[in-house]
Amino acid sequence: GELGIKALEPLWGEAYENVLNEFFSCGFEAVIISVKSNLIDEDWLGKRFNEKFIDYLKSIKIDLLGENGEYHTLVTYGPIFKKRIEIVKSKKVQVNDEYSVLNVIKVNLK
Numbered sequence: 001g002e003l004g005i006k007a008l009e010p011l012w013g014e015a016y017e018n019v020l021n022e023f024f025s026c027g028f029e030a031v032i033i034s035v036k037s038n039l040i041d042e043d044w045l046g047k048r049f050n051e052k053f054i055d056y057l058k059s060i061k062i063d064l065l066g067e068n069g070e071y072h073t074l075v076t077y078g079p080i081f082k083k084r085i086e087i088v089k090s091k092k093v094q095v096n097d098e099y100s101v102l103n104v105i106k107v108n109l110k
Helices: 018-025 051-059
Strands: 029-036 073-079 085-094 099-109
Touching: 073 085
Parallel strands: none
Antiparallel strands: 029 073, 029 099, 085 099
């Protein structure tokens, strides 16, 4: 570009299933912390981001990577972490008509 900056987009164009499989096979763990309430059941808040959740997304025909803001996660562990983040205390909060979030109040590092 004009500034001499080149965007690196290693996941651009990659099949979503491949991205998810690599995330899980590398040992990363995540928790669902935000959902679009009209699309995804807020019971998923605080639950692990895993194959069960991916199957749920497929069943309701939602973008598997949440590219349209359907959900967000907090990565709690992976090969680049020294310790695992354990959510000890949290509260589900309806932010507005569109989103519910998990308000993380307390964590432990293990």
